[in-house]
Amino acid sequence: MLLIIQTSLNPQSKTAIAAKTLLGEADNLGIQAELLDVRDYDFELCHGGKIESYNTDMQQIHEKVLSADAYVLAYPVYNYSFSGVCKNFIDIFSHDMQGKRCGVMHNSYSVRSFADGYAELSKVLGLHDHVQMILPVVHTMHEDFSEGKILNPKVIDKMKGLLENIS
Numbered sequence: 001m002l003l004i005i006q007t008s009l010n011p012q013s014k015t016a017i018a019a020k021t022l023l024g025e026a027d028n029l030g031i032q033a034e035l036l037d038v039r040d041y042d043f044e045l046c047h048g049g050k051i052e053s054y055n056t057d058m059q060q061i062h063e064k065v066l067s068a069d070a071y072v073l074a075y076p077v078y079n080y081s082f083s084g085v086c087k088n089f090i091d092i093f094s095h096d097m098q099g100k101r102c103g104v105m106h107n108s109y110s111v112r113s114f115a116d117g118y119a120e121l122s123k124v125l126g127l128h129d130h131v132q133m134i135l136p137v138v139h140t141m142h143e144d145f146s147e148g149k150i151l152n153p154k155v156i157d158k159m160k161g162l163l164e165n166i167s
Contacts, residue, residue: 002033003068007075007086015107019074046091065096077108081117098129105138134166
């Protein structure tokens with residue numbers, strides 16, 4: 001099972017729109033997938049304790065992450081990097097992802113602001129927990145969206161490529 005992890009807290013999140021679109025494309029390709037949207041949980045900050053010391057919602061997330069075969073991390077780009085919420089998720093749950101495959105989908109306002117975050121994320125996951133990073137990276141930006149939907153066919157094609165490579 002593929003777990004799509006949406007890590008934007010913005011109520012009007014374009015990252016969330018992209019994650020839902022990816023979920024729909026997975027369904028179209030017959031890939032079993034689930035969307036985990038951190039906005040739906042009482043998502044705590046990492047304090048370095050064992051998972052049992054976190055609230056019930058965090059323990060539910062832990063079970064979902066453990067049971068998944070592969071992941072797509074969907075995050076907004078802030079200050080040329082992956083978001084703090086995404087980093088917090090990794091700090092708590094990356095050991096659960098150890099040795100598995102992970103794709104990346106990120107959203108930024110423009111094309112110039114996304115590359116550094118992927119490089120950092122690859123190092124964190126690849127070196128620390130031996131997570132296998134899967135290409136292509138799916139990048140969305142402001143102009144790819146209209147009326148709550150992704151209209152750029154190149155983005156949809158990249159989503160399909162990522163899904164085919166990760167499944």
